[in-house]
Amino acid sequence: MGTLSLSAAQQAIIEREPVGSVYLEGPAGSGKTTAAVAWLDHLLHSGIPGDQILILTPQRTLAQPYVQAVQRPDLPPGSLPVILTLNGLAQRLVSLFWPVVARDAGFAHPEKSPVFLTAETAQFYMAQVVDPLLEEGYFDGVTIDRNRLFSQILDNLNKAAFIGFEHTELATRLKAAWVGKPAQLLVYDQAQECANRFRQYCLENNLLDFSLQLEIFYHRLWTSFLVRNYLTQTFTHLIYDNIEEDVPAAHDILQEWLPSFTSALVINDSDGGYRAFLGADTETGTTLAEICKQKVQFEGTYVTNPRIDQLSACLSDALLRRVYTPSPAVDQVHQIHFERFYPAMIGWIGARIESLVHEEGVAPGEIAILAPFVSDSLRFSLMAELESRGIPARSHRPSRTLRDEPATRCLLTLAKLAHPDWELPITRQEIRVMLMQSFGGMDLIRADLCAQTLFSPKKPREGLASFDRLVPAMQERITHRIGEKLEALRAWLDAYRTSEPLPLDGFLARIFGELLSQPGFGFAGDLEAAAVTARLVESVQKFRRAASDAENGKLYMQMIAEGVIAAQSPQSYEELARTDAVLISPAHTFLMTNRPAQVQFWLDAGSLNWWQRLMQPLTHPYVLSRRWPPDRKWTDVEDYSANQESLARMLRGLLRRCSGRVFVCSVTLNERGDEEHGPLLQAFQSLRRRLNAREVQP
Numbered sequence: 001m002g003t004l005s006l007s008a009a010q011q012a013i014i015e016r017e018p019v020g021s022v023y024l025e026g027p028a029g030s031g032k033t034t035a036a037v038a039w040l041d042h043l044l045h046s047g048i049p050g051d052q053i054l055i056l057t058p059q060r061t062l063a064q065p066y067v068q069a070v071q072r073p074d075l076p077p078g079s080l081p082v083i084l085t086l087n088g089l090a091q092r093l094v095s096l097f098w099p100v101v102a103r104d105a106g107f108a109h110p111e112k113s114p115v116f117l118t119a120e121t122a123q124f125y126m127a128q129v130v131d132p133l134l135e136e137g138y139f140d141g142v143t144i145d146r147n148r149l150f151s152q153i154l155d156n157l158n159k160a161a162f163i164g165f166e167h168t169e170l171a172t173r174l175k176a177a178w179v180g181k182p183a184q185l186l187v188y189d190q191a192q193e194c195a196n197r198f199r200q201y202c203l204e205n206n207l208l209d210f211s212l213q214l215e216i217f218y219h220r221l222w223t224s225f226l227v228r229n230y231l232t233q234t235f236t237h238l239i240y241d242n243i244e245e246d247v248p249a250a251h252d253i254l255q256e257w258l259p260s261f262t263s264a265l266v267i268n269d270s271d272g273g274y275r276a277f278l279g280a281d282t283e284t285g286t287t288l289a290e291i292c293k294q295k296v297q298f299e300g301t302y303v304t305n306p307r308i309d310q311l312s313a314c315l316s317d318a319l320l321r322r323v324y325t326p327s328p329a330v331d332q333v334h335q336i337h338f339e340r341f342y343p344a345m346i347g348w349i350g351a352r353i354e355s356l357v358h359e360e361g362v363a364p365g366e367i368a369i370l371a372p373f374v375s376d377s378l379r380f381s382l383m384a385e386l387e388s389r390g391i392p393a394r395s396h397r398p399s400r401t402l403r404d405e406p407a408t409r410c411l412l413t414l415a416k417l418a419h420p421d422w423e424l425p426i427t428r429q430e431i432r433v434m435l436m437q438s439f440g441g442m443d444l445i446r447a448d449l450c451a452q453t454l455f456s457p458k459k460p461r462e463g464l465a466s467f468d469r470l471v472p473a474m475q476e477r478i479t480h481r482i483g484e485k486l487e488a489l490r491a492w493l494d495a496y497r498t499s500e501p502l503p504l505d506g507f508l509a510r511i512f513g514e515l516l517s518q519p520g521f522g523f524a525g526d527l528e529a530a531a532v533t534a535r536l537v538e539s540v541q542k543f544r545r546a547a548s549d550a551e552n553g554k555l556y557m558q559m560i561a562e563g564v565i566a567a568q569s570p571q572s573y574e575e576l577a578r579t580d581a582v583l584i585s586p587a588h589t590f591l592m593t594n595r596p597a598q599v600q601f602w603l604d605a606g607s608l609n610w611w612q613r614l615m616q617p618l619t620h621p622y623v624l625s626r627r628w629p630p631d632r633k634w635t636d637v638e639d640y641s642a643n644q645e646s647l648a649r650m651l652r653g654l655l656r657r658c659s660g661r662v663f664v665c666s667v668t669l670n671e672r673g674d675e676e677h678g679p680l681l682q683a684f685q686s687l688r689r690r691l692n693a694r695e696v697q698p
């Protein structure tokens, strides 16, 4: 177990016979996962074959400590433990037992293989189903992006599967809780119609989105003696971590499955529940405690200190308007900083971090800058500020898409140039970005000159004109060195155009290998660009497998241009965690990476976004949950208390992952020029007032 010396409580977990079930509960940072990883090590060293051990987590990121553990070189030789989410398990089983269930589940072509959809490809098919309805005027009064509309309909289907009700009941449930304007009732009906049609479309075309995978697993496979027998014989030992972040269907299945494991370690983080908006249910999770033979409680923390704990308690009291008396010690672990405008705040954060790193010896990787949302401009300004001070920074925005990456934009422009038959428009701006990326080190001015002189957006079929045709003065300005590369690029594209076209993923892999990664070209030695290319190729491949259309390369390009396919960048948390750099991340994402940071900066403290949830006109995370009574109305009272509760939980979670100090940053005028005094800022102001009042007391 590396250099950690385990506590007595942790030792007690691992010094057992691998028999019987244990329910381990405790707050974040109390060492539960560390004990579980040591337990896994113990199981493997005691001779249990790895592939008989199932490690289940609600989300891949939460499995990282186990993924790392099974990569250690000192493990005994043999098979590896199986690390899965419920969805991953469902997908495996549906593949395996497809011939047995496909017909009964209503698929039109049980003789053909199933096609498992990703979040992206599901959006693509949703577009096929919903676009004609949008043309008929569906969702006329709803102002949200098309892809968010699609993702909410998919989310509704998922919620029905997670909670365990018929997807045809969605609108009934949503409407029963609605108290606002009647026009919304029609929106729910239309969302229901879309969900029904999408499900039908999936059944007709052998497509399985997450909801359908889970429903088939839960209602058709799990109930089969054959499947249960297979599962109980395959897996004899279970580690199920972060049950509080999993969905009721997972808890139901584990309720029945758990007794058949030879040993089981079930772990609950008593502060968690951050994935509630994705269907996680802490209450159904805790029912697993009842069937475990032994219950163990971990106390304390390896991460925070008593002053941070006091700050956490004071903030909860302030937020929930309870009476409290803060200890002056909390002053030492937080600081509130106000600036009038955003740029000044960015500068202040940069200077503060510079002094933390250079004067106080804090490692950059121990610093996290957190905000409810991280916009592109915020991310860019922070990265630039830190870079100018020589501080390494990394950012995590789950919503950052592959199509936003310059390397992707370059590759897709090249794809359009190479496939004139697609007749897709190409702008000069795209040519500029492509040249700067392809040639590496080419400046904006020269790239612009090339785009102006060598390309006509009106005649995209003609592609790039030859450098040799330019007048000598222009050639001089662009430079002959660039001219040579331009000619090499043109020659490559010409040769490709006259040969048999490849599928888009094949084209991307080839131009990367034959041209862009060659010495002198922009992707040579650039690991980030190579990683982006690999992810793009993978995204196109998944799309190609799911969309059998002959012109699927062109279709992919169109879908990405319209934003239907966002090609989410599945940058691994592992990659991010490994670098010693300041992390810039949405607060919620930081919580789900489950890693502590010594110093945290909380940005936009005045913003209401810390408190209120994202507007989702087609769905509702609380109404679509198992504990919501079908006849109850969702009023402002419920809304207020849900927001309060979720902010309180988030603050506890952030501080549970903080070992040093919090800097709370507030700008009078936010990025949009508005003044905001949201509940987070108010809680800190209340705390300041009380601390000041204590100081003036005799």
Ligand SMILES: Nc1ncnc2c1ncn2[C@@H]1O[C@H](COP(=O)(O)OP(=O)(O)OP(=O)(O)O)[C@@H](O)[C@H]1O
Pocket (backbone or CB within 6 Å): 004, 005, 006, 007, 010, 026, 027, 028, 029, 030, 031, 032, 033, 034, 035, 269, 302, 303, 594, 596
């Ligand atoms: N015995 C120990 N001695 C020193 N540090 C420890 C010990 N056990 C755990 N830690 C450290 O404490 C931190 C939290 O541990 P761990 O992730 O196991 O806690 P947890 O209760 O599972 O929290 P979470 O629910 O957030 O995952 C980690 O950085 C870990 O390295």
